[in-house]
Amino acid sequence: MIDLHSHSTASDGSFSPEEIAELGRTFALMALTDHDTCEGARRFLSASGRIGAAGVRWAGVELSVAPDPGYRKFHMLGLGVDPDSPRLNALLDAVVAGRDERNLVILERLRALGAPIELQDAERFADGRVVARPHFARALVARGYATSISDAFARFIGNDAPAYAQRYRPSPEQAIEAVHAAGGLAVLAHPRYWTCDPAALRSGLRKLKDFGLDGVEAIYQSNAPGETVDHLMAAKELGLLVTAGSDFHGTNKPGLHLGMEPHDEAALVAALLSAHDRHASPSDMV
């Protein structure tokens, strides 16, 4: 079993980094990839050491990147990063600052819409400095302005809802550069949300490969079987690594479970580990 995409309470998952370490204790390879922070990944690594986890454990991060026109949600995974990398942390600081600005806009819009919650109402549900929309959703439910998380997204803070506000996102070049500076592998997360056009997938990946992209999350728990096959083929055509991830968020995203079982798990893990070794001469580390 492996898993290169999971979230803890340090971003918008429901389990602590220590609980995630315990849930994946027997996995051959695993990364915690919280949105915009390595705080949880640091705790995940030490907890994994403490409990004698099997295999290899990586610190990771998931960055929201600005997509080119014609593409939708663009998420980049940094896998096997040094959580103390100054370059990566400078980027994360800029992203979190952008989040904080955006959160104030959301609060203003909620107030105008007759759902006047306070920032503290959302912060109460966050375990670190990343205050994300799921925390706003829970605050709206707790204050009685929404009947459920999905109601909160549908009527208030979903991408097409009136209190939604955009936030600062780095360019793909900036994200890849920061991940590489931190000694990590840069991987396109869940390609199905980026584009569902096989030709656009390939041309987009070719461009990203020129920027230094290392791999594609071809094996993704929410994929339809045909998508996995197409993404595996695209990775092969372009000479990109393949990763497998669940995008586990605990009870905050029901229906997903931690752990993936790719049929060629040993080969996949070996390819990732040797690519990561080759990468590990980051400009940032002594």
Ligand code: AMP
């Ligand atoms: P943010 O990073 O603050 O923009 O929040 C994004 C997170 O909100 C995603 O990772 C999802 O977990 C969650 N999310 C976005 N849209 C929805 C939705 N319609 N229903 C439930 N959760 C959502």
Ligand code: ZN
């Ligand atoms: Zn998330």
Ligand code: FE
């Ligand atoms: Fe994502």
Ligand code: FE
């Ligand atoms: Fe994710």
